[in-house]
Amino acid sequence: MQKQPTIRDVAQAAGVSVAVVSRVLNPGSGPVAAATRARVNGVMKDLGYHPRTAARELKYGPPTTLGLLLADVSNPFFARLADQVVQEAHARGIQVLLMTTQEDDQLESERLATLIERRVSGIIATPTGNNLAIWKQLQDLGTDVVFVDRSIPSLPEVDVVSIDNFESARAATALLAAHGHRRIGIISGPAASTTGRDRIAGYRHALETAGLEQDELLIRHAAFRGPAGGDAASALLGIEEPPTALVVANTAQVTEVLRRLSHAGIDIPRTLSVIVFEDSPWTELMTPALTIVRQPIDLLARHSVQLALSNTQGRTSGKPNVIRVAAELVERSSVARLQFSK
Amino acid sequence: MQKQPTIRDVAQAAGVSVAVVSRVLNPGSGPVAAATRARVNGVMKDLGYHPRTAARELKYGPPTTLGLLLADVSNPFFARLADQVVQEAHARGIQVLLMTTQEDDQLESERLATLIERRVSGIIATPTGNNLAIWKQLQDLGTDVVFVDRSIPSLPEVDVVSIDNFESARAATALLAAHGHRRIGIISGPAASTTGRDRIAGYRHALETAGLEQDELLIRHAAFRGPAGGDAASALLGIEEPPTALVVANTAQVTEVLRRLSHAGIDIPRTLSVIVFEDSPWTELMTPALTIVRQPIDLLARHSVQLALSNTQGRTSGKPNVIRVAAELVERSSVARLQFSK
DNA sequence: ACATAAAAGTGTACCGGTTCCACTTATTTT
DNA sequence: AAAATAAGTGGAACCGGTACACTTTTATGT
Numbered sequence: 001m002q003k004q005p006t007i008r009d010v011a012q013a014a015g016v017s018v019a020v021v022s023r024v025l026n027p028g029s030g031p032v033a034a035a036t037r038a039r040v041n042g043v044m045k046d047l048g049y050h051p052r053t054a055a056r057e058l059k060y061g062p063p064t065t066l067g068l069l070l071a072d073v074s075n076p077f078f079a080r081l082a083d084q085v086v087q088e089a090h091a092r093g094i095q096v097l098l099m100t101t102q103e104d105d106q107l108e109s110e111r112l113a114t115l116i117e118r119r120v121s122g123i124i125a126t127p128t129g130n131n132l133a134i135w136k137q138l139q140d141l142g143t144d145v146v147f148v149d150r151s152i153p154s155l156p157e158v159d160v161v162s163i164d165n166f167e168s169a170r171a172a173t174a175l176l177a178a179h180g181h182r183r184i185g186i187i188s189g190p191a192a193s194t195t196g197r198d199r200i201a202g203y204r205h206a207l208e209t210a211g212l213e214q215d216e217l218l219i220r221h222a223a224f225r226g227p228a229g230g231d232a233a234s235a236l237l238g239i240e241e242p243p244t245a246l247v248v249a250n251t252a253q254v255t256e257v258l259r260r261l262s263h264a265g266i267d268i269p270r271t272l273s274v275i276v277f278e279d280s281p282w283t284e285l286m287t288p289a290l291t292i293v294r295q296p297i298d299l300l301a302r303h304s305v306q307l308a309l310s311n312t313q314g315r316t317s318g319k320p321n322v323i324r325v326a327a328e329l330v331e332r333s334s335v336a337r338l339q340f341s342k
Numbered sequence: 343m344q345k346q347p348t349i350r351d352v353a354q355a356a357g358v359s360v361a362v363v364s365r366v367l368n369p370g371s372g373p374v375a376a377a378t379r380a381r382v383n384g385v386m387k388d389l390g391y392h393p394r395t396a397a398r399e400l401k402y403g404p405p406t407t408l409g410l411l412l413a414d415v416s417n418p419f420f421a422r423l424a425d426q427v428v429q430e431a432h433a434r435g436i437q438v439l440l441m442t443t444q445e446d447d448q449l450e451s452e453r454l455a456t457l458i459e460r461r462v463s464g465i466i467a468t469p470t471g472n473n474l475a476i477w478k479q480l481q482d483l484g485t486d487v488v489f490v491d492r493s494i495p496s497l498p499e500v501d502v503v504s505i506d507n508f509e510s511a512r513a514a515t516a517l518l519a520a521h522g523h524r525r526i527g528i529i530s531g532p533a534a535s536t537t538g539r540d541r542i543a544g545y546r547h548a549l550e551t552a553g554l555e556q557d558e559l560l561i562r563h564a565a566f567r568g569p570a571g572g573d574a575a576s577a578l579l580g581i582e583e584p585p586t587a588l589v590v591a592n593t594a595q596v597t598e599v600l601r602r603l604s605h606a607g608i609d610i611p612r613t614l615s616v617i618v619f620e621d622s623p624w625t626e627l628m629t630p631a632l633t634i635v636r637q638p639i640d641l642l643a644r645h646s647v648q649l650a651l652s653n654t655q656g657r658t659s660g661k662p663n664v665i666r667v668a669a670e671l672v673e674r675s676s677v678a679r680l681q682f683s684k
Numbered sequence: 685a686c687a688t689a690a691a692a693g694t695g696t697a698c699c700g701g702t703t704c705c706a707c708t709t710a711t712t713t714t
Numbered sequence: 715a716a717a718a719t720a721a722g723t724g725g726a727a728c729c730g731g732t733a734c735a736c737t738t739t740t741a742t743g744t
Contacts, residue, residue: 004461004483006729006730006731007731007732008730008731016693016694017693017694017695018694018695018730018731018732019693019694019695019696019732019733019734020692020693020694021731022731022732022733023692023693023732025731025732026732029732029733030691030692030693031690031691031692031693032691032692032693033691033692033693036692036693048479048482048483050455050458050459051459051730051731052400052459052460052729052730052731053459053460053461054396054399054400054460054461054729054730054731055400055699055729055730055731055732056730056731056732057396057699057731058394058396058397058400058698058699058700058701058729058730058731058732059698059699059731059733060699060732068440072425073415073421073422073424073425073428074418074421074422074425076416076418076421079416079418079421079424079425080415080416082415082421082424082440083414083415083416083421083442086415086440086441086442087442087444090441090442090449090453095439095441095456095460096439096440096441097437097438097439097440098410098428098438098439098440099428099432099437099438100425100428100429100432102429107432111432113392114437116392117392117393117394117395118394118395118396118437119346119394119395119396137390140390141346141390255623255624255627258627259623259626259627262627280622280624281597281598281601282597282622282624282627282628284601285597285601285604285624285628286624286627286628286629287628287629348699348700348701349700349701349702350700350701358723358724359723359724359725360700360701360702360724360725361702361703361704361723361724361725361726362722362723362724363701364701364702364703365702365703365722365723367701367702368702371702371703372703372722372723373720373721373722373723374721374722374723375721375722375723378722378723393700393701394699394700394701395701396699396700396701397699397700397701397702397729398700398701398702399701399729400700400701400702400728400729400730400731401701401702401703401728401729402702402729
């Protein structure tokens with residue numbers, strides 16, 4: 001472990017002032033003779049000098065770090081979002097501080113406190129729905145906050161990037177209705193989540209349009225974590241007149257639901273048609289290949305990063321941006337045409 | 343956007359010196375009267391004051407940030423590793439800077455430069471295998487470097503945490519041999535990667551022990567990215583005497599391989615038994631449920647974080663730590679007992 | 685050749701915390 | 715009651731860069 005050289009060590013070794021070294025470090029900040037520049041660069045290399053980001057940041061709060069606060073990263077949807085966000089950020093020379101909330105508001109507030117102390121220039125987050133005061137404070141502090149995937153209705157001034165949840169669920173439900181299904185179940189996210197609610201709304205709309213009766217027993221809200229999805233599936237199978245089709249609109253619970261269906265001996269799509277909100281390569285490898293709603297994660301990531309950097313990169317738009325990108329319904333083999341049985 | 347209050351603003355508003363405010367901020371750093379502490383805390387809350395991490399870090403390089411440099415995060419294995427690492431780090435009050443290399447040494451070197459400038463206390467990485475000089479420099483600088491999953495043999499002084507690749511591949515191969523298979527194929531990682539090589543070595547050992555002939559045609563190295571896995575699968579199916587069993591030891595290529603097998607009309611396990619290195623919930627939902635090698639990701643994460651923080655947290659062990667945790671072979675239904683055909 | 689402008693380089697205050705040391709006041713010891 | 719000790723607080727240097735104001739050197743124009 002060697003002692004780290006500072007800019008003053010470099011200046012001394014090169015026989016120039018620190019100001020010149022700083023200029024070499026930041027091209028464009030002032031004139032430096034070519035010979036001097038070369039000499040300083042040589043000394044920096046010899047000494048193994050690297051400027052400290054922390055010292056730099058002290059002067060002007062820097063748009064060089066971005067907070068990414070997700071529920072978790074084990075969920076493939078969030079994982080791929082994180083992957084894309086990191087790539088987008090790196091392409092702009094921005095670093096990403098990754099944090100998870102585990103869907104816990106207490107943890108969320110701790111993470112947010114850390115992000116405040118670090119003075120990150122922007123935050124991309126899947127909010128739990130609480131900690132309103134902190135979110136507001138963040139914005140007052142000038143931090144660009146972007147909610148991705150979900151939002152908080154009582155914070156309308158925050159930018160949001162998500163898929164069109166209403167339309168996605170509507171389209172999925174409509175597809176099932178078009179295949180003759182009259183009893184269509186849905187397992188969505190918690191009623192407290194905007195995604196959960198919006199998808200249910202789209203579902204209801206599709207039923208209405210198709211002239212189908214709405215049965216509250218067919219509508220299930222499940223928590224994002226734990227066995228909630230599986231339990232909802234079991235409950236759905238156990239009602240008097242069980243559904244012949246199911247929309248699994250809670251991405252985090254897709255495998256739980258499928259596991260339960262499998263254990264219950266359900267034959268997809270013969271006894272139950274299924275559409276899932278999930279875009280893992282595995283969905284195509286299943287027997288049968290699953291019909292899915294695919295979220296364009298790359299677009300979500302690109303827009304999120306862009307918005308999270310907007311204030312600092314100029315474009316101080318007055319109104320909050322709400323970007324809804326279209327999801328794609330990919331038809332495969334888990335939806336059967338229902339024979340009119342009665 | 344309000345102007346951010348500094349410690350001096352707080353001091354003035356509370357009618358004390360900055361030194362006192364600093365002591366309030368860092369309990370244990372000096373005496374403060376209870377009444378004063380309360381007053382200062384009140385002012386901090388009123389002003390919405392939050393100390394800047396950057397300013398803090400300037401004084402003493404702080405063990406408060408850790409770099410996590412992975413190939414990518416869309417691969418579920420890395421995603422879950424990232425998830426666990428973040429949790430472990432947070433539990434210790436450490437933040438995680440997430441970066442990806444896309445398996446590209448150029449990108450890797452850029453990321454490493456950034457990590458040096460940020461003076462992170464530790465780095466957990468899946469190295470591409472190049473950039474030896476930079477890795478060495480990092481260590482000289484006193485950064486705790488931990489390679490996870492893979493390693494670089496020419497850097498024996500770096501800590502490594504991984505599963506026992508040799509033993510895992512040996513056990514998987516031995517299981518297939520025990521089921522009567524004599525033509526066992528393997529698709530592993532690139533020959534340049536330690537995981538790729540170690541797994542092949544374990545495979546060879548199992549064949550030897552079982553008294554089976556080794557056929558180089560049955561051994562395939564595939565890149566981590568792109569269609570390499572699928573191509574290897576096709577090649578394997580196309581040889582004169584194709585295998586009756588296959589070990590997919592390249593986690594990143596599992597779905598690619600399965601997709602190709604599926605397209606080729608292969609019936610698992612009737613015409614081909616399969617064992618994959620992968621532990622997604624989906625493997626259990628496949629038809630048939632896949633026999634897998636499960637990596638204890640939580641252990642990998644825990645040990646990695648621990649080692650990455652070891653220097654700063656005391657324990658300046660002299661020799662590099664090499665931790666190999668056992669992987670678990672989970673038998674399900676994708677391995678068939680081979681009838682003696684000839 | 686001389687004025688003038690541009691280029692190159694220097695000194696130093698500053699960013700926002702932390703910490704050492706000096707100093708004052710209260711408490712304890714003998 | 716005097717001396718020793720402890721508690722509470724303030725002043726200022728410092729961490730490692732950046733940037734402004736300023737001086738010195740070199741180039742340009744007529």
